[in-house]
Amino acid sequence: MPRPEQRVRKGEQTRAAIIDAALDQAARHGLEGLTIGSLAERMRMSKSGVFAHFGSREDLQIAVLKEYERRFAEDVLAASLDAPRGLPRLSAMLGRWIEKSTREAENGCLWISGAAEYDDRPGAVREELVAMIRSWKDALSRAIRLAIETGELRADTDVSEMIFDIYGVILVLHHDSRLLASPSAGERARLAIARAIDSRRGEPRPAASTTDSLATDRSAA
Amino acid sequence: MPRPEQRVRKGEQTRAAIIDAALDQAARHGLEGLTIGSLAERMRMSKSGVFAHFGSREDLQIAVLKEYERRFAEDVLAASLDAPRGLPRLSAMLGRWIEKSTREAENGCLWISGAAEYDDRPGAVREELVAMIRSWKDALSRAIRLAIETGELRADTDVSEMIFDIYGVILVLHHDSRLLASPSAGERARLAIARAIDSRRGEPRPAASTTDSLATDRSAA
Numbered sequence: 001m002p003r004p005e006q007r008v009r010k011g012e013q014t015r016a017a018i019i020d021a022a023l024d025q026a027a028r029h030g031l032e033g034l035t036i037g038s039l040a041e042r043m044r045m046s047k048s049g050v051f052a053h054f055g056s057r058e059d060l061q062i063a064v065l066k067e068y069e070r071r072f073a074e075d076v077l078a079a080s081l082d083a084p085r086g087l088p089r090l091s092a093m094l095g096r097w098i099e100k101s102t103r104e105a106e107n108g109c110l111w112i113s114g115a116a117e118y119d120d121r122p123g124a125v126r127e128e129l130v131a132m133i134r135s136w137k138d139a140l141s142r143a144i145r146l147a148i149e150t151g152e153l154r155a156d157t158d159v160s161e162m163i164f165d166i167y168g169v170i171l172v173l174h175h176d177s178r179l180l181a182s183p184s185a186g187e188r189a190r191l192a193i194a195r196a197i198d199s200r201r202g203e204p205r206p207a208a209s210t211t212d213s214l215a216t217d218r219s220a221a
Numbered sequence: 222m223p224r225p226e227q228r229v230r231k232g233e234q235t236r237a238a239i240i241d242a243a244l245d246q247a248a249r250h251g252l253e254g255l256t257i258g259s260l261a262e263r264m265r266m267s268k269s270g271v272f273a274h275f276g277s278r279e280d281l282q283i284a285v286l287k288e289y290e291r292r293f294a295e296d297v298l299a300a301s302l303d304a305p306r307g308l309p310r311l312s313a314m315l316g317r318w319i320e321k322s323t324r325e326a327e328n329g330c331l332w333i334s335g336a337a338e339y340d341d342r343p344g345a346v347r348e349e350l351v352a353m354i355r356s357w358k359d360a361l362s363r364a365i366r367l368a369i370e371t372g373e374l375r376a377d378t379d380v381s382e383m384i385f386d387i388y389g390v391i392l393v394l395h396h397d398s399r400l401l402a403s404p405s406a407g408e409r410a411r412l413a414i415a416r417a418i419d420s421r422r423g424e425p426r427p428a429a430s431t432t433d434s435l436a437t438d439r440s441a442a
Contacts, residue, residue, distance in 0.1 A: 028341065108340065112396075116337030119329065119399035120249065130401060164409045167396065168389030175333075175392055176385070178340035180351060188385050199420065 015053045018043060022064045027107035028141045029123065031061045032117050068110045069132050075100055077139055086150035087197070087204075088144040094166065094193050101170055102186040105177040111136075112174050136164055154202035165196045236274045239264060243285045248328035252346065253338050254283045258407065262397035282346045289331045291355050296321055298360055308418070308425075311364040315414050322391055323407040326398040332357075333395050358384055375423035386417045 021042050036057055040047045054060040080092035101109060111133060118126040140163050147153040173189040174205050176182040242263050247255050257278055261268045275281040301313035322330060339347040341374060361384050368374040394410040398404040 085347040108337075113337050115396055115400040116329075118332050119396075126400075133401065160405075161409065161412070164393055164397070164406075165389075166411060168386075168393035168413070169395055170388035171392035172385055175336055175340075177389065179347075180354065184381075185385075188382065191382070192386060193391070195420075199416075 011053075014221070018045075018050060018053055018060075019063055019067050022060060023067055023110075024107075026061075026064050026110060027104075030113055030117050031064065031110065034061060034064065036060065039065050049141070057123055062128050065110065065125070065132065069135075072100070072111075072136070085146045087147045087152035090140075090147045091160075091197065093143055094197075095190075097170060098173065098186065098189050098193065101173050101189070102177065105174070105185075108178055109174055112171065137167075140166065148202075150204060151202050152204045153200045157200045157202075162196060162200060166193065169193055169196065232274075239266075239271060239274055240283075240284055240288050243281060244288055247285050247331060248283075248325075250416050251334055252285065252331065255282060255285065257281065279345055281391045283349050286331065286335070286346070286349050286353065293321070293332075293357070306367045307357075308368045308373035311361075312418065314361070314364055315418075316411075318391060319394065319407065319410050319414065322394050322410070323398065326395070326406075329399055330395055333392065358388075359382075361387065369423075370424050371425060374418075374423045375419045378421045378423075382423060383417060387414065390414055391419065 018039065022034055022039055025039060025042070034057065036047055036050050036054075039060075040050045043050065050060075053062060076093060076096045080089055080096055083089040083092040111129065114125075114129045115133075118129055132200060141159050142163055144153065144157065144159050148157050148159075169189050169192045173185050176188075178187040229383050239260065242345075243255055243260055246260060246263070252407075257268055257271050260273045260281075264271065275284060297317045301310055301317055304310040304313040327360075328422065332350065335346075335350050338355075339350055365374065365378065365380050365383055369376060369378050369380075389427060390410050390413045394406050397406040397409075
């Protein structure tokens with residue numbers, strides 16, 4: 001008979017496997033396309049077996065969003081924290097975001113497809129989605145402010161305006177690469193981000209180096 | 222007994238009324254949320270009565286898209302053709318597009334919500350949607366090229382790049398005003414479009430006037 005902690009571990013593994021399958025299904029058919037029935041079928045489990053891990057479809061949808069956020073934070077944010085604060089780190093984050101968006105073009109970004117699904121559908125899933133996007137925008141704000149502090153971006157840089165510009169680039173990258181199957185969307189996005197940075201470039205203080213930032217941008221792209 | 226031409230006219234009126242109701246329904250629930258059943262209920266008609274005007278749900282979805290395109294072309298493109306060719310006309314088109322997008326924020330743009338619905342759903346509706354977006358991008362290209370010809374935009378302006386930038390602005394306007402309920406998205410979009418133009422501004426030939434273009438931009442916004 002398994003000891004209690006083994007049972008807990010097994011339960012966590014099953015839950016993680018269900019979320020993994022659900023993430024894949026949501027990427028293909030949207031969070032609203034996620035059903036406990038089709039998930040149970042795919043996992044070769046009973047519906048009540050899936051329900052044992054998630055109280056409701058809404059709980060499952062939120063768990064999927066949280067896992068998406070965890071991976072996004074790991075791939076885009078955490079991986080960029082090695083880069084020096086200021087423009088190198090901001091460029092690394094933006095480069096990895098474009099890289100992830102390009103890689104995801106086949107399935108689509110859950111936050112962007114979720115935006116279209118939930119923008120007129122109030123409820124817990126929408127609230128979770130909005131909170132995640134706000135939190136990511138906050139992380140971008142911090143990175144932009146650090147680049148203003150180093151002097152690499154001009155002191156009068158409007159942070160919200162810059163985020164608006166950057167978000168537009170990611171959204172049109174997603175739109176053009178998915179709906180229009182445009183092969184040049186990734187490269188266009190990289191150039192557009194470079195222009196969004198260049199138009200706000202300041203005179204860096206001696207400690208910082210703008211050539212470094214370009215190198216980081218390239219390696220991340 | 223009604224004469225044949227009266228019957229034809231009545232049939233056309235009923236068809237137009239169905240499309241009008243369907244357009245409203247699609248704006249709220251997406252083109253995929255459109256069902257003959259709910260439409261028949263709303264029109265107080267039988268399902269077969271609706272089917273008599275549209276052979277299938279797909280035909281109805283395409284008819285709705287075509288009506289959306291007709292209104293878009295009327296509101297955004299045709300209304301701007303009075304403005305002199307060159308930057309005044311381009312600015313008028315972009316101003317009216319932002320105005321329409323802001324007005325539509327409550328329901329959402331059918332092309333943008335359709336992009337998320339159909340980017341992974343092959344078929345006739347997607348093909349129609351893609352053709353419409355390409356055709357609108359062609360109209361934008363022509364307007365940008367005329368502004369290059371007048372010298373108001375620089376000769377080395379990359380037309381596809383400019384359209385990529387403009388599309389990003391409209392997509393983030395839609396995203397922020399709908400999902401994030403941002404009250405400043407419309408104004409931010411207007412400023413972003415102005416920057417997209419200003420960064421490409423050339424030396425106009427004597428015949429053209431850039432102050433005109435600003436006035437047109439204002440009146441259209």
